[in-house]
Amino acid sequence: MRILAAMSGGVDSAVAAARAVDAGHDVVGVHLALSRAGGTLRTGSRGCCTIEDAMDARRVADRLGIPFYVWDFSERFRDDVIEDFVAEYQAGRTPNPCMRCNERIKFAALLERALELGFDAVCTGHYATVRDGARGLELHRSSEEAKDQSYVLGVLTADQLAHAYFPLGDTPSKALVRAEAESRGLTVASKPDSYDICFIPDGDTRGWLAERVGxxxxxxxxxxxxxxxxxxxxxxxxxxxxxxxxxxxxxxxxxxxxxxxxxxxxxxxxxxPKEALAIAELAGARYTWAGAAPEDPATAFACEVQVRAHADPVPATAAVREGELVVTLVDPLHGVAPGQTAVLYDGTRVLGQCTIDRTVSAVPVDA
The missing domain is CATH 2.30.30.280 (Adenine nucleotide alpha hydrolases-like domains)
Incomplete structure (x- = not known):
């Protein structure tokens, strides 16, 4: 296959690209420039998609002997991720920019351009797997539960799954990925993982928002x-x-x-009181299915729901009612906010997701 490897400059995407080469694919590396502040540098583990990351990605591509390009997606990132982030906060919601980036940049804008250029799939360093199921392709958790990233990929549709390639999905641990990078002579082997919101590298979300919305x-x-x-x-x-x-x-x-x-x-x-944070039900009109939809989405089906990237999934039932995906929790879930993403699972399989528009408290106002 012709593979476009999205190379962030980190160890995961580097090893993913290397495995794609080893598998015999025709691989081209690309780094996405998501900020027009070209001189931006990393601060330890904070930030990503900086000029330093682009240089690290280029060095890996040179080591692998594959073509490498930097594509300017900064305008699309600003409109679809940063402006969405600000608008969500202004609307009283708590957004997840990583979900929007995967949905609108890596597996919409990037995949769209890749297909236009004749590539068969986009390769990333996400820890998740795509499998053949009885009704088509399915997205599943990775084999390494602690590093599983299927939650942030829950926004992918069946068409996007058909062109997604995740070489790290069956890797038992992140330590093995780092060891493999070391053995391959990749300079990013010990590079720290990035965390926090990439466009707010100092972690001061409140201050950043105040500058933009007053x-x-x-x-x-x-x-x-x-x-x-x-x-x-x-x-x-x-x-x-x-x-x-x-x-x-x-x-x-x-x-x-x-x-x-x-x-x-x-x-x-x-x-x-803390007790009032207990939520009995959540719902969202912006929902998608990761692969085939349930045969009858209007009929309640058993599932598990996860509302944060590193949270534990909890038992629930779900159904589509009056244009919303409504999720009823078996036991109340605490601290759920509109704007967060609820991802539904059946065992290891991702069923779909919704952006939470409303919640129903398990504790009456007069309690």
């Missing part, structure tokens, strides 16, 4: 509507947050209070 004083209220504090901008708060509330009125029971809801229209933040 500040707007508002009220912090309890579940009954009583004012218990004030803030400089609702966008700075997320559901489940405890620190930084600076409440002027203590709770009657003396216990800590947490952010339960962000209301952007009125610029209000709602707080309450």
């Amino acid at each position: 500040t707007a004083p508002g009220e912090i209220v309890d579940r009954a509507g009583a004012v218990v504090g004030s803030h400089d901008g609702a966008h700075a708060f997320t559901v489940g947050q405890r620190r930084g509330l600076r409440l002027g009125v203590p709770a009657p029971d003396g216990k800590p209070r947490f952010v339960l809801e962000v209301r952007p229209v009125t610029n209000t933040v709602v707080v309450g």
Whole structure:
């Protein structure tokens, strides 16, 4: 096959590209320039897609003897990931930019260009597997549970899975990938993994948002509507947050209070007891299926749902009702926020996902 290897400059994508070459594929490496600040450098494990990463990717490609290009996707990344991130926070939601990047950049914009140029698949260093199932291709967890990245790939559709190539999916551990990179003489063998939001490398999300959307004083209220504090901008708060509330009125029971809801229209933040973070149901209108859809999505089916990349999946039932994918939890789940992504599983198989639009608390307001 003709393979376009997306090379981030990290060890995972480097070994994935090397394995694609070993498998006899015609491989071309590409690094995506996602920022127009060309002089940007990494700070340890923070940030990615920097000029330093591009140079690391080029050195790996030279070592593998494959052609290498840098493609400027910065405008698309700004529009589809960064601006979406800001808009979601302004709407009172908690977005996941990595999901949007996989959905709209790596497996939409990149794959689209790859197919136009005659490539058969895009290769990445994600830890996940694509298998043949009874009703077509299926996305499954990787063999290494701790490094599994199927959650952030839950946005992929059946057509995208048909052109996705994940050589690391059956690798038992990240340590083995690093050892393989070392044995191949790849200079990225001991390079730290990147973390946090790549376009906010210092990790100060609140400060970054304040620069872009400004500040707007508002009220912090309890579940009954009583004012218990004030803030400089609702966008700075997320559901489940405890620190930084600076409440002027203590709770009657003396216990800590947490952010339960962000209301952007009125610029209000709602707080309450930890117990009120328990969610019985979540739903989203923006849903997709990773492969074949259930034969009858309107009929409730058993599944597990995962709402964060490193969270444990929990038992649930799901069904499509009135244009929404509605997920009912067997036991309440804590700290779920609109804007997060809920990925559904059947064992190791990814069934589909939705961006959470609303949640239903398991604890009544007057409880």
